[in-house]
Amino acid sequence: MADTLLIVAGVLLVLAVYGDALATTLTVGGAGPLTRTVLARLWRLLLGLHRPDSSSKLLTGAGAGLLFTTVLLWVAGIWAGWTLVFAGSDTVVDAQTSLPAGFADVAYYAGFTVFTLGVGDFTASDPAGRFVTALASFGGLFLITLAITYLLSVIGAVVERRAIAVRINALGRSSGEIVAKGWNGSSFSSAFVQQLVALTGQLSTTAEQHLAYPVLHYFRSGQPNTAAPVAVGRLDDAMLLLRAGVAPDARPDDSAVDPVRDVIARYLETASATSTAAPAGTPPAPDLAALRAAGIPAVTDEEFARAAEDEEPRRRLLHQLVKSNGWSW
Incomplete structure (x- = not known):
């Protein structure tokens, strides 16, 4: 006798899992609610066990583990859901004896149906059951294909994210050094300006990837020189120096600096959506000493301090993002 409650529960579970998977993989608006x-809870737990700035493998390997967990959740969810549907419908029977299958046998049948084409030792006893079996098989194939495509896309995004960190790190290991290396003795070199323009496009891609693949935030680099949040924070401080620390008559054109700042703002918006760290305080403002040591005309410390104060909300968000990735400013 059919158990309507089991069937309804199973259908709801299957729909919830497919909805979560589709929201995570096919929409550019963040992960599904389950994922x-x-x-977020698993990452928060790992972050609490991690020492800031440590290069241990606890968080370094967490991204791959959480990505696998995402797929495992979907697999377990649809398996459990179809098991409830088949168990409630009483349609699964032993292929040899035609006796109704027990719950464990139904779970076995559901698993083989969803992820393969079955092995033939159990079968559906009526046309409706055979139709549901075909539907479950198609849905399982669709989910696995979707998951594999998502996995490959995320790995590609991880590589691009680390590449942008390496490129920023090559400009300088501090915000002051980035600005100082762009100075040629009398002005900022055209090559430096071109590098800033090129970074704008790469950063915008990384920003949108955070929105398309929320799990990307949980891929933490083992070294700070390949950690995107650290590099982006350093770059933003460099743009603050260029915009407000360098004397007005020596600054590069706003068309080179402002787009970088706008893209970093977008990066903050998308990457912070998956940040799990508590709100952070304002990090120390960059120092004008590196500019003066390089012979770059600079404003007074008081004038720069006022400009840095205006940027506190933005810099607090950057600080929070760095902390949520297991690093210090």
């Missing part, structure tokens, strides 16, 4: 909640 978002589980991953």
